[in-house]
Amino acid sequence: MRLTAPLLALCLSVLPAMSSACGGSFSSFVDGLKAEARAKGHGAAVVDQFFAPVRQDPRVLKADRSQGVFQRPFLDFSQRLISADRVKRGQSNARKYDAVFNRIEQQYGVDRGVLLAFWAFETDYGGFQGDFNTANALVTLAHDCRRPELFRPQVFAALELFEQGDFDPRTTTGAWAGEIGMVQMLPRDIIENGVDGDGDGKVSLKTSATDALMSGGAMLQSLGWRAGEPWIQEVSVPQRFDWSQSGLTVVKPTSEWAALGVKPRNGPLQNQLPAALILPQGHKGPAFLAYPNFNVYFEWNQSFTYVLTAAYFATRLQGAPVYNAGNPDAGLSGAQTKELQRKLQARGHDVGKVDGILGAKTRAAVQTEQKRLGLPADAWPTPALLARL
Incomplete structure (x- = not known):
């Protein structure tokens, strides 16, 4: 899922200057979205029809706040996600859709393994694509003041898809963050990179693996993927x-x-x-x-x-061996990582949000402190480092 988390002040500075940018009553917020949609040139009847069934979904906010899986270290996380069965089914799908992957590699320069991995992790090769109402999810997250700059534009993109007959605010479902289909694409990405790979005249990311994979390849190319190079x-x-x-x-x-x-x-x-x-x-x-x-x-x-x-x-x-796990030093729990982040903040480091996740800013701060303390500066925090701090 493609998510970012800028500071709220920056979020609000780039949104339209209107009281319903985020927060406040949900019904007033929806009224603001409808007014903006009409100002963008969408017909009043279409706007009313699109927003009529929209409701706030507390399950979406709960899912957004409950991403503890990302606190797990790489070895644990990767071993949980990469099973022998997933490898076997990935290889089977590579053979089944060989002609499709050949087209993707020739047209977009994206290797089949890259898309197979996303297909596996996002929806288990299309087996579970999410059961959240997409319109509700997008409007709920746009109303929430954590990341409105990401989700507000997606609401209007979903409205565009609705006008094209490719989205139903009552029945379209997907992930809690508003992504749709086998490789989980947001509405704006579908508009900009959706591909009718099977030639039936429709971009069907939920039911056509060919459309989903071709669209994923097109999106990666648009994001700057360099053909013929490794990752x-x-x-x-x-x-x-x-x-x-x-x-x-x-x-x-x-x-x-x-x-x-x-x-x-x-x-x-x-x-x-x-x-x-x-x-x-x-x-x-x-x-x-x-x-x-x-x-x-x-x-x-x-x-x-x-x-x-x-x-x-x-x-x-694509044939690489199982990694050499080595014997890494014990890491920190989520609670310990939060403690570490607070201690790093107290020393003047910018670690972003204190969330228990070992992100890029926390790793950089850890590496700086390791150098200062004469420890191997490998950016991996240990209980010993936490004690030293």
Whole structure:
């Protein structure tokens, strides 16, 4: 699911200057949406018909606030999501839709493993696409003041789909965050990147795997996917290494990583491509080089753990071996990570929201404190580091 979380002040600054931007009574907020829709040129009768069944859904807000799964470390998270059955079904679907994937690779330059991994994680290969009413979900999240800048435009995109006959506010369902179909795309993405892959005259992301996969490929290309290039590659790193060189902000050509002793576990390093060394659970755990295409994953989802797991699974589906898990130091619980984030804030670090999730800002702050304390600066927080702080 493609989610972002900017500061509320920034959110409000880019919204229309109207009292119903977010918050307040739900009915007044919907009235504001209807007025804005009419101002955008949508007919009054269509607007009334679209918004008539819309209701606030408290289940959506509960789901939005309950994403504790992203507090799990990479090894735990990836082992939960990547089962032998998912690998087997992914390989089976690769064969079943071989001709479709050939078209996608030729037209959009996106490897089949990438889309298979998203298809698997988002809806279990189309098996469960979500049962939340999409119109209710989008309007509920637009009304909520946490991320209105993301969801308010999607309400009007859903209205456009309704006018085209491709959306029913009463019956269209999907994920709690408003995504629809087998690879879970938001309404604006469907409008901009939806593809009628099977040639039946409709873009049917819920019922046509061909349409869903082609549309996913088109969207990834639009987000900047570089054809013919890898996304991640598992590597081994010498025991004696400057671990402060790890992290997504330190980018070097692969030749420089090779000169520092970084070696691929499968296949050659991609000659002279820029790459970053990522250590999801510190210098004693698995290690990967992240190439430019890896950054495109963050346009699909903002969770580092989800992104790395999806990227790794894509390589598995294309023949890469099971990663070397290593023997990483014990990490922190969600409660301990919140404590860590508060301590880092007290030292002047910007860690974003205190949420118990080891995100990019928290990792950067951890790495800075590890350097200060003379510890291996691998951005992996441990109980020992928490005690030192």
